[in-house]
Amino acid sequence: MRIGQLARRSGVSVRALRYYEEQRLLESARTPGGQRDYPDEALERVQLIQDLFAAGLSSRTVVELLPCVSTGVATPAMLDQLIIERDRIAARIQDLTRAKTKLGHVIENVTAANVAPD
Amino acid sequence: MRIGQLARRSGVSVRALRYYEEQRLLESARTPGGQRDYPDEALERVQLIQDLFAAGLSSRTVVELLPCVSTGVATPAMLDQLIIERDRIAARIQDLTRAKTKLGHVIENVTAANVAPD
DNA sequence: CCTGAACCTGACGTCAACGTGAGGTATGAG
DNA sequence: CTCATACCTCACGTTGACGTCAGGTTCAGG
Known part of the structure; x- marks a missing residue:
């Protein structure tokens, strides 16, 4: 190919x-x-x-x-590196999840404010 | 300050x-x-x-x-943008979760191979 | 053989979020 | 007043994963 x-x-x-x-x-x-x-x-x-x-x-x-x-x-060093990278990804997922939740709240608030301005 | x-x-x-x-x-x-x-x-x-x-x-x-x-x-356009960004983050989390799972499997395999080379 | 598409190797451009260095000014303790 | 910091404004450098352009070569169909 x-x-x-x-x-x-x-x-x-x-x-x-x-x-x-x-x-x-x-x-x-x-x-x-x-x-x-x-x-x-x-x-x-x-x-x-x-x-x-x-x-x-x-x-x-x-x-x-x-x-x-x-x-x-894998060599032991490679295994270590694999674990480091996996943990880094896990931490990143945590960050993103927090950010997503935060944005979700903002969206809820904004929507509520627009739909029911009171 | x-x-x-x-x-x-x-x-x-x-x-x-x-x-x-x-x-x-x-x-x-x-x-x-x-x-x-x-x-x-x-x-x-x-x-x-x-x-x-x-x-x-x-x-x-x-x-x-x-x-x-x-x-x-927020204006409607801002709300749209908020939703776009939230969805982008959600998609990114999906990607990362897949990658993490993949790395997890690799780590398992490698560990098994090293611990029990048979 | 001819031609147009696909491919080749440099090599410079891009973009974001700063880092870094130069050369000068403001602040505040003594 | 003095001096050590902390601060100021340019303005160029950095990094990674490519984009893009130039100038030339290879391939496949007719």
């Missing part, structure tokens, strides 16, 4: 895919003419990368954790 | 406070000498700004929503 097709299938831009390769998050074979040629598994990998980015991990962290995420094999 | 004290009390940097003013998120009176002089309520406001930033809102959005968040009075 060439880069354009992978981009369309995964929903990320061609530029992003090249960037992933530059950051060593994604490999590609090359055609004799020098064009990237991806195996089908690349699609899953791109989606995994997107998930990790969406979770707020940096590309540096992702490149460190990708091996164990996809193979299930 | 001067800027240094507000910074210490709120936990944000002096630079950040000046930035908030530049973005019209925060006002200040001035001493005859030109130094910023904040009322006590500024502390709450800074904390509110931080909460909204932490929720992933941009300063542009915050400046639009701050009035109704602090006064409880």
Whole structure:
């Protein structure tokens, strides 16, 4: 599969895919003419990368954790890092939940004020 | 209260406070000498700004929503925006929860593999 | 062989929320 | 008055994940 097709299938831009390769998050074979040629598994990998980015991990962290995420094999240091990242995500979820609740209250108040200005 | 004290009390940097003013998120009176002089309520406001930033809102959005968040009075457009932002946060929480679960599975697998390599 | 689409490699631009340094002023205790 | 802080206004630097443009190459269909 060439880069354009992978981009369309995964929903990320061609530029992003090249960037992933530059950051060593994604490999590609090359055609004799020098064009990237991806195996089908690349699609899953791109989606995994997107998930990790969406979770707020940096590309540096992702490149460190990708091996164990996809193979299930990790050094103790990698395990520590995994736990750190999971906890960071959990804390972030707490923050967002608080913020959501707060906005919810504001919305309620505003709605009440508009609907029943008294 | 001067800027240094507000910074210490709120936990944000002096630079950040000046930035908030530049973005019209925060006002200040001035001493005859030109130094910023904040009322006590500024502390709450800074904390509110931080909460909204932490929720992933941009300063542009915050400046639009701050009035109704602090006064409880909103135009219909502001209410729409509030709902949009709340839903955005909810979606983000979903993403993060999925990612956290995923990382949790990885951690379980890795731990199992390390503890009981069989 | 020809052509248009898709691809290639640089390399500079973007955006947000500040950090940081320069060079000067205000404040308040002694 | 003096001096140490704290403060002031520019204004450029930083970071991450790409966007975008330039200038050239490869591929596939006819």
